[in-house]
Amino acid sequence: ALIAVLPGDGIGPEVVEQGTRLLKAVAERFSHSFELVEAPMGGAAIDLTGSPLPPETLALCQRADAVLLGAVGGPKWDPPAKVRPEQGLLALRKELGLFANLRPVTPVPSLYDTSTLKPEVLRGVDLLVVRELTGGIYFGEKRREEDRAFDACVYTVDEVVRVVRAAAVLARARRKRLTSVDKANVLETSRLWRSVTERIVSEEFPDIELKHMLVDACAMHLIKRPADFDVIVTENMFGDILTDEAAMLSGSIGMLPSASLGANRRGLYEPIHGSAPDIAGRGVANPYGTLLSVAMLLRHSLGLEQEARAVEAAVASSLDAGVLTADLSAPSTRPAGTREVGGSV
Amino acid sequence: ALIAVLPGDGIGPEVVEQGTRLLKAVAERFSHSFELVEAPMGGAAIDLTGSPLPPETLALCQRADAVLLGAVGGPKWDPPAKVRPEQGLLALRKELGLFANLRPVTPVPSLYDTSTLKPEVLRGVDLLVVRELTGGIYFGEKRREEDRAFDACVYTVDEVVRVVRAAAVLARARRKRLTSVDKANVLETSRLWRSVTERIVSEEFPDIELKHMLVDACAMHLIKRPADFDVIVTENMFGDILTDEAAMLSGSIGMLPSASLGANRRGLYEPIHGSAPDIAGRGVANPYGTLLSVAMLLRHSLGLEQEARAVEAAVASSLDAGVLTADLSAPSTRPAGTREVGGSV
Ligand SMILES: CC(C)[C@H](C(=O)O)[C@@H](O)C(=O)O
Ligand SMILES: CC(C)[C@H](C(=O)O)[C@@H](O)C(=O)O
Numbered sequence: 001a002l003i004a005v006l007p008g009d010g011i012g013p014e015v016v017e018q019g020t021r022l023l024k025a026v027a028e029r030f031s032h033s034f035e036l037v038e039a040p041m042g043g044a045a046i047d048l049t050g051s052p053l054p055p056e057t058l059a060l061c062q063r064a065d066a067v068l069l070g071a072v073g074g075p076k077w078d079p080p081a082k083v084r085p086e087q088g089l090l091a092l093r094k095e096l097g098l099f100a101n102l103r104p105v106t107p108v109p110s111l112y113d114t115s116t117l118k119p120e121v122l123r124g125v126d127l128l129v130v131r132e133l134t135g136g137i138y139f140g141e142k143r144r145e146e147d148r149a150f151d152a153c154v155y156t157v158d159e160v161v162r163v164v165r166a167a168a169v170l171a172r173a174r175r176k177r178l179t180s181v182d183k184a185n186v187l188e189t190s191r192l193w194r195s196v197t198e199r200i201v202s203e204e205f206p207d208i209e210l211k212h213m214l215v216d217a218c219a220m221h222l223i224k225r226p227a228d229f230d231v232i233v234t235e236n237m238f239g240d241i242l243t244d245e246a247a248m249l250s251g252s253i254g255m256l257p258s259a260s261l262g263a264n265r266r267g268l269y270e271p272i273h274g275s276a277p278d279i280a281g282r283g284v285a286n287p288y289g290t291l292l293s294v295a296m297l298l299r300h301s302l303g304l305e306q307e308a309r310a311v312e313a314a315v316a317s318s319l320d321a322g323v324l325t326a327d328l329s330a331p332s333t334r335p336a337g338t339r340e341v342g343g344s345v
Numbered sequence: 346a347l348i349a350v351l352p353g354d355g356i357g358p359e360v361v362e363q364g365t366r367l368l369k370a371v372a373e374r375f376s377h378s379f380e381l382v383e384a385p386m387g388g389a390a391i392d393l394t395g396s397p398l399p400p401e402t403l404a405l406c407q408r409a410d411a412v413l414l415g416a417v418g419g420p421k422w423d424p425p426a427k428v429r430p431e432q433g434l435l436a437l438r439k440e441l442g443l444f445a446n447l448r449p450v451t452p453v454p455s456l457y458d459t460s461t462l463k464p465e466v467l468r469g470v471d472l473l474v475v476r477e478l479t480g481g482i483y484f485g486e487k488r489r490e491e492d493r494a495f496d497a498c499v500y501t502v503d504e505v506v507r508v509v510r511a512a513a514v515l516a517r518a519r520r521k522r523l524t525s526v527d528k529a530n531v532l533e534t535s536r537l538w539r540s541v542t543e544r545i546v547s548e549e550f551p552d553i554e555l556k557h558m559l560v561d562a563c564a565m566h567l568i569k570r571p572a573d574f575d576v577i578v579t580e581n582m583f584g585d586i587l588t589d590e591a592a593m594l595s596g597s598i599g600m601l602p603s604a605s606l607g608a609n610r611r612g613l614y615e616p617i618h619g620s621a622p623d624i625a626g627r628g629v630a631n632p633y634g635t636l637l638s639v640a641m642l643l644r645h646s647l648g649l650e651q652e653a654r655a656v657e658a659a660v661a662s663s664l665d666a667g668v669l670t671a672d673l674s675a676p677s678t679r680p681a682g683t684r685e686v687g688g689s690v
Contacts (some may be wrong), residue, residue: 079529079536086530116466116568137482137498142533148501149537153482156493183582184424185431188487191424192494216589217619223461223568223593237528241586244561248568274562 001034001302004064006041006057009085010275011285011338012070018287018342019068019294026298026307037064041092042072042085042275052088058095061268066301067096068294069270074277085275094134098260098268099159100166101131102296103243105226107250110319114251114328117223124227125249128174130167131239133260135159136189138236155189155235160196166261167233168205177230179211181218181238193235215242222246247272252327254286257293259300267301269293283337286325291315291345311345318344346379346647349409351386351402354430355620356630356683357415363632363687364413364639371643371652382409386437387417387430387620397433403440411646412441412613413639416620430620439479443605443613444504445511446476447641448588450571452595455664459596459673462568469572470594473519475512476584478605480504481534483581500534500580505541511606512578513550522575524556526563526583538580560587567591592617597672599631602638604645612646614638628682631670636660636690656690663689 005020007013020036027034039057040048048054052072061067072085092098106126112119132155140152164180171178180197182190194212201210213221215238221228222242226249234242247253253273260268271289279285292315299308323344326335336344350365352358365381372379384402385393393399397417406412417430437443451471457464477500485497509525516523525542527535539557546555558566560583566573567587571594579587592598598618605613616634624630637660644653668689671680681689 073530079539084530090531116463117461118463121461138531144533144537147503148499149533151498151532151534153496153498154493158492183585185418185429186435186483187496188489188494189496192489194424216585219564219586219590220593220598223590238586240528240561241564241583245564245568245590248565253565 001032001065002063003034003036003297004061004067005036005038006067006069007038007044008041008070008072008275009043009074010071010277010280012042012072012275014280014283014285014338015271015287015290016068016070018338019290021342022291022294022311022345023068026311030304030307032304041069042088043074043077045088046077046083046085050083052083052085053091058092061092061096065266066297067268068297069268070290071271071273071275073275090138092268093260094139096266096268097134097262099132099134100163100261101133101239102170102259102261103129103131103246103256103272105129105246105249105256108316108319111251111255111328115249117249121226122249127226127229127246128170128231129239129243129246130163130170130231130233131243132159132163132235136236153187153189155192157192157196160193161200162263164197164200164233165204167231168201168208171208171231172205175230176207177209177211179213179218179229179232181213181215181232181234181242183215183238184212185214189235197233218242219245222249243272252286254289254325254327255292256289257296259293259296261300265301265303267297269297283339284326284335285338286327287338287341288315288319291342314345346377346410347408348379348381348642349406349412350381350383351412351414352383352389353386353415353417353620354388354419355416355622355625357387357417357620359625359628359630359683360616360632360635361413361415363683364635366687367636367639367656367690368413371656374655375649375652377649386414387433388419388422390433391422391428391430395428397428397430398436403437406437406441410611411642413642414613414615415635416616416618418620419622435483437613438605439484441611441613442479442607444477444479445508445606446478446584447515447604447606448474448476448591448601448617450474450591450594450601453661453664456596456600456673458675460594462594466571467594472571472574472591473515473576474584474588474591475508475515475576475578476588477504477508477580481581498532498534500537502537502541505538506545507608509542509545509578510549512576513546513553516553516576517550520575521552522554522556524558524563524574524577526558526560526577526579526587528560528583529557530559534580542578563587564590567594588617597631599634599670599672600637601634602641604638604641606645610646610648612642614642628684629671629680630683631672632683632686633660633664636687659690
């Protein structure tokens, strides 16, 4: 299998390094051969080539079975800069047709203490957000005039159909409950979203229990009764906000993996945290989100379920053994470094 | 002073009844004369007149010094219904030019237990969200075609200027820290928002410390370190989501008041909770959000600061005395009813 490795910016290279170590360990242990090819992306690619997604990087990703990404962005390339790292990430998602972004949130009991939520609220939380990733206001027309700015939010029926299907299939393999999140009392795109979701689930997934929830109510319930959720499906911008919020159930955003999938098996895997320029290069970043992204890569793109479970089990034991980076550990204890976590897993 | 009273739908009438009781008590105690005039709005108005904001209701509000609103909406008028209660609320905000929506969040120590967040996280939380209320994707052009839907998000420089100014003036009277929330790495409207905010604060409010934060990061920090915030200013849709999330710091959304202000003193005051059709008519709804909205009404529209403080003090003692509705009380205790809270305050 060919795996494209895009370290990106900030702490990206550090966490991705642990991801590739893990992939090599899995290859050896289970006698697979993974070809890992690195390429520049994001701010690093802007500095090197002027473009956040150079044609060679895109071509490599298109050829690959899976892409492992660190993180992109940093103050160096912030607006008003015209060329920005995020454009590379958005273009990559679009070019690869990765319309379904899976963000599972399953707080580990040994980390309950690191969350700002009470442990009794976290008990039983096992939710999966499926975020639409190539439509909505992210990709609609944008305009800037002297005294005004404009962003278009557009959704087609087909765009809604495919992501709702993906979410319903995932719900079927879980607790069979799907919550579709929109703002149908205000947005036309949300009313389309709601009616399409209603139709697809009732026609094709009669065994799935569907509920609609307004995005503001969902932002509340994620904190109030997170254990009530099974699979949440929502549009691009709402998914961006709600998944970062939900990440807090896990104590640290550094824990959370993600998979971005399209019509075929090829996928992009990345921790949901950002490039954290403030701690970059110090070897203290939390690589668990990347390691769990590797598990998702093995499962969804390579079809290696057993190997994925082995990685998840290794992460669980490492957490249980108390190998915790600074974002996870009590102020008085000695935190583990990025490589130490990688080694432990 | 003329105060328009719009009970609205669901629990709206019950909580507003306690609000008018409170206004009458304030009038008597402080020798003011308030003329309270009731009018239909939302679903109730649709049933009565076919329109969620009848011309007579709008005219009354335009004549009034302040408007006290309960809540609007309910399953009876949900999409696919063409005429919906929310349209009345959005039209009222727009017609009265209420561009700045103030939503303070100050969890009370005696209610820390009712929040799902740990008490040590809530200590010191005293934040105010100023949400832009008459622009953005709420009011942009909407279109629906056979196989697609479209919502436009537009902001003009003037729209950003006036709400940022309002927020900065409020920050000046508080801890002088302003966090502007946007998604400048993706949206053109956010880049406009950020540059205008930057300019207004540096030119007119050099004493205010301004920080920019991405909306996804803000959704996280509201749960991780809510005490870090003073005033948050943001656009309409982000404000909708973030304020419902922030409401959870107070244990129950039923606690939270809001004020919607424009260029003059006239304002609209409403609890931020919805119409809660599931508990409507049972006399169990939490009226504290409405009572605190009355305090904001006295302060911002009538200029009665002393009276506003008296109301806030009365609410605080009532909470300290343990007069708590069902949403606030432990399962084993007897909750207070809506009128009981009103009476106590
Ligand atoms: C970097 C940014 C464009 C991106 C997004 O908003 O999608 C990030 O926040 C994410 O969630 O992956
Ligand atoms: C009822 C709805 C249109 C409204 C909004 O989204 O503004 C409500 O959620 C609010 O926050 O006041």
